[in-house]
Amino acid sequence: MNAVDTATVAQRRTSRPRADALRNRERIVTAAREIFVEYGAEVPFDEIARRAGVGNATLYRHFPDREALVREVVCSVMDRTSELAEAALAEEGDAFSALRRFVHAAADERIGALCPMLSGTFDKHHPDLVAARDRIEVLVEALMERARAAGQLRSDVAVGDLMVAITQLTRPLPGTGCQGIDRFVHRHLQLFMDGLQAPARSELPGTAATLEDLRRTD
Missing domain, CATH: 1.10.357.10 (Tetracycline Repressor, domain 2)
Structure with missing residues (x-):
């Protein structure tokens, strides 16, 4: 693999987490919006994470507090x-x-x-x-x-x-x-x-x- 190919692969590897992070953030916001409408803004973060299909750590990484x-x-x-x-x-x-x-x-x-x-x-x-x-x-x-x-x-x-x-x-x-x-x-x-x-x-x-x-x- 030449230098250009190596650089391309490295770029793809570094871009994937960013794309995943954006998707996770959108899933969290969408789930929170639905749950806030249904039950109010005091719903436990565990429930929001569960509906978004992400772990609690992922939720807190994007949103450190309520x-x-x-x-x-x-x-x-x-x-x-x-x-x-x-x-x-x-x-x-x-x-x-x-x-x-x-x-x-x-x-x-x-x-x-x-x-x-x-x-x-x-x-x-x-x-x-x-x-x-x-x-x-x-x-x-x-x-x-x-x-x-x-x-x-x-x-x-x-x-x-x-x-x-x-x-x-x-x-x-x-x-x-x-x-x-x-x-x-x-x-x-x-x-x-x-x-x-x-x-x-x-x-x-x-x-x-x-x-x-x-x-x-x-």
């Missing part, structure tokens, strides 16, 4: 949801159809995993989180403003109202007995979306919820 894992899950969900919003804005000609498409796609992303960010102990000011949050807020507001400008969206709702509804409908009540409600999510989202359409059929109590409202702990 705070790091929860933050990664939240950022991952927000990033993927932002991509869905971008696609809806770019590909749908009708404003309300774009908003409806986004809402249903976001539900499939199980954004109920964002619930930990509402906790008073969650670090809401981490740079990664702030960047992901700002991005999704701008995109969802763009979807809503487009529908509002077209006269299709009632004027008394804001981004927070939309995100609360999707989050609640994608997070079942704790316990395995409630997992079957998944099959009703899109049906109930459709009912919710019908209620968002203008003209409004009733006056909503209180004020429109912004994401800033959701971040308050008092």
